[in-house]
Amino acid sequence: MAVKTLSVDGQLISAREGQTLLEAAREAGISIPTLCHLDGLNAVGACRLCLVEANGRLLPSCLTPVAEEMDVQTQTDRLQRYRKQIVELLFAERNHVCSVCVANGNCELQSLAMRLGVDHLRYEPQEPECEVDLSHERYGLDHNRCVLCTRCVRVCDEIEGAHTWDVAGRGTHCRVITDLHQPWGDASTCTSCGKCVMACPTGALFHRGSSVSENVHDRETLHALILAREEKQWLV
């Protein structure tokens, strides 16, 4: 296996050919913020939070393969500024009211805001009218909290193999949908496995009956399932 040597934040690291910058940086103990990325799912580079400067160019680290002698910066002022802007824009795009959200305290968007120093929004909230789908007997979908990371779409397709979820509409009308825009409860392809709820970074997908702060995304179970599938390692 070919080994690539590159510089990340001035530190020389070795990476396997085919690895992404994000994987290589994380293996070297360098933290890069992400939102749409979830280990075990195909990367889509949707949120742009993992942008890095590679040889002076802005590139999503989750999709950029390592290359020999690449000079990568992950924490420049410009990157920090863009990351902060992205999180503020995500908050402003829909209706995120942390204090009454089922995912309060267990939300990756909220954690990112803290980590990036977002203490207020410089952008005017769009306040779109978003639906809440409670037609499924076990789970709920609140479009107010959705950041369109498509983790639910990918986990359902790639891990569960059901492909119940998809994305419809453009711009502010963009929504995650189930089975050609049927109510979730009527989606005949849904196996009720709950992997989409485990994968969701915010309070958009939740267990029905969860109250404020009660919805914990069970990422460990999801990762165990992904590991079992990919590496044939079954937890007993």
Added chain:
Amino acid sequence: MARLRLATVWLGGCSGCHMSFLDMDEYLIDLAEIAEVVFSPLVDSKQYPEGVDVVLVEGAVCNVEHLEMIRRVRANSRILISFGDCAVTGNVSAIRNVQGGALPVLERAYVELSDPSGGIPSPSDIVPKLLDRVLPVHAVVKVDTFLPGCPPSGPMIRTALEKVLTGEPIDLMEHHLSFGGYGRPKGSEHLPASPSSSQSHS
């Protein structure tokens, strides 16, 4: 050193931030030594005074009375701190914005969900007229410091006030400020009790 002229203002919020202010517990006694509370819902003053050094503003701007008040507060205060999520983002107070205006909200509350059906209070009544959109404070006036949290914790408010007292810039992100949470900073249980020895809790 002259005593700090401190004010707290309550706009469209639940008063939770003011309850958190009281959560500073024994520090309130220390604070009283160095600051005079010149205006607050906790004291009996009717008119927002001039020459306020620091003001904590709780709540979003929801009605015409809030609008008038926040402008007066800004004009008469040196440092304005947006105090809690309603002031910072609109928070719960701004949920009604999605309804698209004050009238649909009032109709929902006073007519559709009222049994027997009531009448919408008119502007000539005692209640101030609602604005069509609930606004965070910084959408109306310049804000100097943001203190998110629902509510911000007592230790967090104390930290902010201590920074103001010493004239230091207030960058509270190191204290794990968070929207929606109580925002208790890590290690805050070890905060020193006296204000004079309180600069080392980062």
